[in-house]
Amino acid sequence: MSITIAVDAMGADRAPQPEVEGAILAARQCDVRVLLVGQEDVVSAELAHHPEAGSLPIQVVHASEFIGMDEKAAQAVKQKRDSSMRVGLRLVKDGTASGFVSAGNTGAAMVTAKMVLGVLPGVDRPALANIFPTAANTATIMLDVGANVDCKPQNLQQFAIMGEIYFRSIFSGRFPTASNPRVGLLSVGEEETKGNDLTRDAFQLIKALPLNFLGNVEGRDLYNGHADVIVCDGFVGNVALKVSEGLVEAVRAILKETLQSSVTRQMGYLLARNAFKEFKKRLDYSEYGGAPLLGLKGVAFVCHGSSNGNAIKNAIRVAAEFARSGLNQKIEERIKAARHKTGVPERV
Amino acid sequence: MSITIAVDAMGADRAPQPEVEGAILAARQCDVRVLLVGQEDVVSAELAHHPEAGSLPIQVVHASEFIGMDEKAAQAVKQKRDSSMRVGLRLVKDGTASGFVSAGNTGAAMVTAKMVLGVLPGVDRPALANIFPTAANTATIMLDVGANVDCKPQNLQQFAIMGEIYFRSIFSGRFPTASNPRVGLLSVGEEETKGNDLTRDAFQLIKALPLNFLGNVEGRDLYNGHADVIVCDGFVGNVALKVSEGLVEAVRAILKETLQSSVTRQMGYLLARNAFKEFKKRLDYSEYGGAPLLGLKGVAFVCHGSSNGNAIKNAIRVAAEFARSGLNQKIEERIKAARHKTGVPERV
Numbered sequence: 283m284s285i286t287i288a289v290d291a292m293g294a295d296r297a298p299q300p301e302v303e304g305a306i307l308a309a310r311q312c313d314v315r316v317l318l319v320g321q322e323d324v325v326s327a328e329l330a331h332h333p334e335a336g337s338l339p340i341q342v343v344h345a346s347e348f349i350g351m352d353e354k355a356a357q358a359v360k361q362k363r364d365s366s367m368r369v370g371l372r373l374v375k376d377g378t379a380s381g382f383v384s385a386g387n388t389g390a391a392m393v394t395a396k397m398v399l400g401v402l403p404g405v406d407r408p409a410l411a412n413i414f415p416t417a418a419n420t421a422t423i424m425l426d427v428g429a430n431v432d433c434k435p436q437n438l439q440q441f442a443i444m445g446e447i448y449f450r451s452i453f454s455g456r457f458p459t460a461s462n463p464r465v466g467l468l469s470v471g472e473e474e475t476k477g478n479d480l481t482r483d484a485f486q487l488i489k490a491l492p493l494n495f496l497g498n499v500e501g502r503d504l505y506n507g508h509a510d511v512i513v514c515d516g517f518v519g520n521v522a523l524k525v526s527e528g529l530v531e532a533v534r535a536i537l538k539e540t541l542q543s544s545v546t547r548q549m550g551y552l553l554a555r556n557a558f559k560e561f562k563k564r565l566d567y568s569e570y571g572g573a574p575l576l577g578l579k580g581v582a583f584v585c586h587g588s589s590n591g592n593a594i595k596n597a598i599r600v601a602a603e604f605a606r607s608g609l610n611q612k613i614e615e616r617i618k619a620a621r622h623k624t625g626v627p628e629r630v
Numbered sequence: 631m632s633i634t635i636a637v638d639a640m641g642a643d644r645a646p647q648p649e650v651e652g653a654i655l656a657a658r659q660c661d662v663r664v665l666l667v668g669q670e671d672v673v674s675a676e677l678a679h680h681p682e683a684g685s686l687p688i689q690v691v692h693a694s695e696f697i698g699m700d701e702k703a704a705q706a707v708k709q710k711r712d713s714s715m716r717v718g719l720r721l722v723k724d725g726t727a728s729g730f731v732s733a734g735n736t737g738a739a740m741v742t743a744k745m746v747l748g749v750l751p752g753v754d755r756p757a758l759a760n761i762f763p764t765a766a767n768t769a770t771i772m773l774d775v776g777a778n779v780d781c782k783p784q785n786l787q788q789f790a791i792m793g794e795i796y797f798r799s800i801f802s803g804r805f806p807t808a809s810n811p812r813v814g815l816l817s818v819g820e821e822e823t824k825g826n827d828l829t830r831d832a833f834q835l836i837k838a839l840p841l842n843f844l845g846n847v848e849g850r851d852l853y854n855g856h857a858d859v860i861v862c863d864g865f866v867g868n869v870a871l872k873v874s875e876g877l878v879e880a881v882r883a884i885l886k887e888t889l890q891s892s893v894t895r896q897m898g899y900l901l902a903r904n905a906f907k908e909f910k911k912r913l914d915y916s917e918y919g920g921a922p923l924l925g926l927k928g929v930a931f932v933c934h935g936s937s938n939g940n941a942i943k944n945a946i947r948v949a950a951e952f953a954r955s956g957l958n959q960k961i962e963e964r965i966k967a968a969r970h971k972t973g974v975p976e977r978v
Contacts, residue, residue: 354821389819417880431818431826470779470868471737473702478779478865501872505880514869517826520818521866522873524849529877532765532853541902550901554889 284313284339285602288370288379289594291320292348293386295587300385302328302335304594309338312599317379319343319370345369348386351587355389359397367391371398374580381581381601383572385589391582392429392575399580402610404617407433408577409441410516410584411448412523413570418507420457421570423449424468426516427523429575433515438467438484439491443616444576445511446493451607452600459510466499466509468518474498480515488513491620571596574604577613581605632661632687633950636718636727637942639668640696641734643935648733650676650683652942657686660947665727667691667718693717696734699935703737707745715739719746722928729929729949731920733937739930740777740923747928750958752965755781756925757789758864758932759796760871761918766855768805769918771797772816774864775871777923781863786815786832787839791964792924793859794841799955800948807858814847814857816866822846828863836861839968919944922952925961929953 289305291298298320305316318325322344329335329342345366349358362368367390373379375398384391392410401408409426416422425445430437446463453460467485469477474485476498488495499509504522514522541551571593572585583601585593637653639646646668653664666673670692677683677690693714697706710716715738721727723746732739740758749756757774764770773793778785794811801808815833817825822833824846836843847857852870862870889899919941920933931949933941 417883428818468869470776470865501869501874502876502879504873505876517818518866518869521816521849521870525852525870525873526877528850528853529874531850533881535765547902547904550898550903552898554895554898554902556895
């Protein structure tokens, strides 16, 4: 049966263009029905540029407002009750859609998703999970990368459970480690005693879980493929993500500059440019289709504001896989078992 | 007058080779006297490979023990009372040397430096300051990158003061912003209200200081040159540093792999290889000579374990400049003024 995914058509920097393109690609390739949520005239005008869309399972759902990239999340969510995000997430809540994708304001999307969908029983805080490519040609999931800036040890324990289940699900059959993902706790040294107050306590809680726990890992393990899932609080994870984005930008800029400084080098660049394209692609997170907010009663994915049609398509595809896989039920069961085992009460 | 710097000759991964090379380079080029601290027979044997060293102001100071890279810092410092680190730092404490450089176990170096030298009056915690190259061809100092994993808001305020003074000093005449360095607080969003409990409180304390405060900056600002000094706790800073190192390694590996996959690309690589060398150099932190531990009664620099002779030489040069500049006196004065102004008592 085909799955329905609601897409915030007003989110991306160049909205609604990438959203419409992504919807068309997904409807064609991924056996999904797409609901494009946004100002009807704007979205329909963009759809009109693609006459082939008429025969695809794509529908526009009107939402009179949208939240801009620079708006403050809490305030915007409160004031704009008919935003494309809220309308889209309500479609998930009422069962019309099985998942939601937005390339808009990440903070607003997280607040709205938590408010509209609620969290799974036993989950204290949802976590934003991001996929990083590694030098070993694998991928590492880091969570939380920004949903919770102040975490308690049991939050990190729950992130470990949710991240492990997510890695199993999306990389099953692709990476051998997906049958028993290696989970690391991000710290500043490998020994059990290294870290801050939060990680030292979280270490013991994660150690008590029935999963493949590596113990502490360090920042450099994000890109060497030594761990499949890396757990941290949302402040640290957000810094790790944004430092990486900044460094990749800097590397591109410096390489471009140095490779254009002489004719010989320019010739070298021309000969090697396919290698550069491949290199950029390997580092292009959009291949993996955005970041899920794990722990919600429902499926919600957040993409980069700079997402193109292909990135949106991938996010729609992955959101549909998430919905099909019954992942949330597994998360609920495992969290419940962990609470029982480690003696953490249902609500803390 | 020439300055004396004590160098831990037993620290680097390939010790004492890079230390001896660095000492020779520094003694030749930088108007310094170098005391190589370590097991006398080992260091002298390495010096014997460089007959020209005999005429240079280099001396060996014996220390019977040394602390390995994989030893636990606290324990090793306690047990090895005649380690090259402790003997070297005692030379600073008793005035024989004006600064200390080690490429050994960072944790052990920090613990030993704090124990032997003590902190400046008014400083609660010393901070490890690392210099990052930017795409704008400038440099950004981040502190703390690992000395303190759990910080209080006033620690971050003091880091801001110390980082600003250090940036002024080492980049004076090189970058125009060194006359009034732009200081940012690392957070997860630009607005004053964004961040965790620690950064929100630290924001107000730093705002009260007489310095060029940008407010919150994000992880990506580490490499774009928007800030000169970025302040954070040592856990977050260590993650930022190690994520960067890991990503640079991954980029190198991926580029190498993609550039060797066909003959055309290999030709391209040969033509462009000088560009790559330059690129690697721009990202090579060793150019800046290691990381100082700011806030100590004395001068102590920590270098990478993988440092080569050039990196050690640069660290010796920068340590000598630090000692000459009277930086610690300035730090003491500014910290005192800040405590007075923001009402933080002398010891908290």
